[in-house]
Amino acid sequence: MRRLTLPEYTSMQSYSLCLTSVLDLDLKERLNGVSGFIEGVSNTYVDQARLGNVYSIPPLKHPKGEDPIVVADVRKSELIKLYGYHMVDRQPGRGLYDVILVSANEQCPFCGGIGRPKSLDHYLPKANYPQYAVLPQNLVPCCRDCNTEKSNALAATEDEQSIHPYFDDDKFFLEQWVFAKVNLTYPCSLEYFSQPPNEWGDVEKNRASNHFRDFNIGSRYSVQAADELSALVDLRRGYLSDISADEFSRYLASVSNSVSYFSNHWKRVMYQALAEDRNFYGAAL
Ligand SMILES: [Zn+2]
Incomplete structure (x- = not known):
């Protein structure tokens, strides 16, 4: 990772x-x-x-x-x-x-x-x-x-083989292969999954997916996201209650694109999924 x-x-x-x-x-x-x-x-x-x-x-x-x-x-x-x-x-x-x-x-x-x-x-x-x-x-x-x-x-x-932090190819560290979808239940939640790029070879795809499974990344990322999501919903209901759908989406995308997060960082992936899910705008109210 x-x-x-x-x-x-x-x-x-x-x-x-x-x-x-x-x-x-x-x-x-x-x-x-x-x-x-x-x-x-x-x-x-x-x-x-x-x-x-x-x-x-x-x-x-x-x-x-x-x-x-x-x-x-x-x-x-x-x-x-x-x-x-x-x-x-x-x-x-x-x-x-x-x-x-x-x-x-x-x-x-x-x-x-x-x-x-x-x-x-x-x-x-x-x-x-x-x-x-x-x-x-x-x-x-x-x-x-x-x-x-x-x-x-x-x-x-x-x-x-799990991903070796010293030796493995840059693609595992620089390219995005962890994504999330938003569950608009109450409360909303994030579901993370592994989806390596199509152009990767089968071995590389399997290694990323196995690493994701073996270290239980999906549920551990979801737990991290739960707190952040609850704070975000509070923000949307309060300070951001008058924001338009487009502005809200741009705000979410800007957090996702913050340079401090690497490609598969739980927060980057979370805000990317939220920015792309137009129904979250209404569901977070
Ligand atoms: Zn760890």
């Missing part, structure tokens, strides 16, 4: 930073020993992500068991703790964590900013992809609701 600037830190900068606070010398040596592997698979991640093919990266294979060795002599839990203990909880890793978190500017990229990012989400989950536990390009600021809505199921096809 919202584009984020790709973190500038490389996989090795992040990995070494997190290793700084590992005090167990044996563990530190073993983790250092697999840094070449981590760098190689991280390069693969970035290459595939640029092609929109992150789904094609298979989960890290390992033997069955409680806490298997996943590469050389390093266990799965040891890679995962590099994130939990050495990036989330300790400096200097925490410094990088915070840099990535604040890069979202208080707006969650998955839901288009209706939530504030509270933590970093692993685009490819660390349980299946421990090799990417501290890869900056796999860590996306995420709000609590999106974290809850996001299914842990791995994308099995290209279509099922």
Whole structure:
């Protein structure tokens, strides 16, 4: 929904930073020993992500068991703790964590900013992809609701991949693919839906629609719109009670076109739908 600037830190900068606070010398040596592997698979991640093919990266294979060795002599839990203990909880890793978190500017990229990012989400989950536990390009600021809505199921096809805020094509962020219709019930409400442009390919259309469904964008946007709509109806009944239908429509369109809203912002889409629905003028009285 919202584009984020790709973190500038490389996989090795992040990995070494997190290793700084590992005090167990044996563990530190073993983790250092697999840094070449981590760098190689991280390069693969970035290459595939640029092609929109992150789904094609298979989960890290390992033997069955409680806490298997996943590469050389390093266990799965040891890679995962590099994130939990050495990036989330300790400096200097925490410094990088915070840099990535604040890069979202208080707006969650998955839901288009209706939530504030509270933590970093692993685009490819660390349980299946421990090799990417501290890869900056796999860590996306995420709000609590999106974290809850996001299914842990791995994308099995290209279509099922949620929109990657760092890598995906500009069209997902710049073009409009979320629309709304006005329900002139009492009280009025907004119903949002996904409708990608006809000229998009099938995979892109499906990805946008799946993202919309997986993050429950429709009902979350409607909830946001309900408050705004109620205030707008009050305005129409009061200060704007003498306004003509054309003027009212122009007013709604001007709010929709405010430069501060991106293409699929709930408020932009809401005012666009209201401006286009001529019956709202009378229904809001
Ligand atoms: Zn969110």
